[in-house]
Amino acid sequence: MEIIASPLGPRMLILTTSIGKMESIFQEKIPRATGKRIREHQTGRWLLQEGLKKWGIHNLSHLEVRRTKERAPYLEWIEGTWQRHPLPDISISHCKNAAVVCLIEPGFHVGIDIEPFDRTIQSNAFDMMAKGKELEMLYTYPEKALEIWTKKEAILKAKKLGMHMNPREIDLNDLDLELVTFTKDDILVSIAWQPVTEVSKNSEDVLIEEIHSKMLENPDFKVGC
Template sequence: MRWRLDSRPMEASLAKAVGFERLQAMAEGMVPRGVAVVCRDPDGDVGALFAEERLAIGRAVPRRQAEFAAGRMAAREALGMLGQPPLCIPAGADRAPVWPQGFAGSISHCRGAVVAAAVRGGSHIGIDVEEAVPLEDELWDTVCTPKELEWLKAQGGLWAKVIFSAKEAVYKAQYSIAGRVLEFSEVELTLDQAGCFSARVLVDSALAVEGRFGISDDFVLSFARARRL
């Protein structure tokens, strides 16, 4: 049997599936043992939300409702991989997800994907997904410290976007311990060739944050884990 690949929607959905498969494989390779990670289409079903979850996005535009729903579905799937039945994950007043007792996690979405990670116990994790396009030039000075800008001079392409993404993951991971709203300039990263990074939170020297990053054709993905020293 020959596959029909000549119609546009079919090509588009095929490309999407390949993109997600790669993203899922990359995510699984990045997270430590014990962390469940799920990558999905950001077009979620709002009807599948719990009533308490729906409160967070009742007045949002349809696209925002759909990405929020996709995030909750991916998060439930990740919790399911850890043996949990489908549970409500409300949003706190600060917008951070309120994970079920005994679990922690993180959610991120970008134009083409949603990613959720979940873990048992007292871990503090953060995840971030971005489209694999360079960071706009005018944002470099906001996102990067002088030392990072110096490092970027020797790099090209997507590296400023990697720094942006990794800092977003760091932010989410540290928030569940420190509850601190950070500026980009308050986090300094060191990245290595093996796809690992360490982050210094310049305003909190008692915090250690380490993570991984990955780049696929379509996405930049970052995962961070924070702990108190």
């Protein structure tokens, strides 16, 4: 396992390691998955587990990985543990024989994507990821395709939209988030991040807010035990 230097900005932790058979508290069963896909999942979740320890969160049994309706993973305290302090946002990626996880401080969403530096994207796929002048540029400079792809993948992850947003609609010259791309050994890495615009609440947050509201309305209000 290796720590990758984080870009300037909010607190981040980026970890990478080789794909392998690993176990973690966060791994899930993936029906009908190939052995390769299972190892990728196991490695990513193991990196997440180790990253959270390095972040300073050690009561991992109180945590679970959930998914939005767009299938974007996020961390949440298990209901009944009554943990309320904010959690980092997460993003996981893998390619070839490497996996990577990125954690970012609460208040931000992050997306990370990695691709082998020698991967070639065929020209018949260009119109699936670009349009207009960007598409024309790709036909002229096809070697730029991989960089554009990783950038857009990272952006989709940071926006928690996955493939529910068409990458052709992303204008890399007019972004509302931060984006960096760099190489690490033989891997191309793109990281995107942006401030959270809406804070999600679990049922315990809602209950506590309701109790607090009733106590403000009625000083004699008490919670039975």
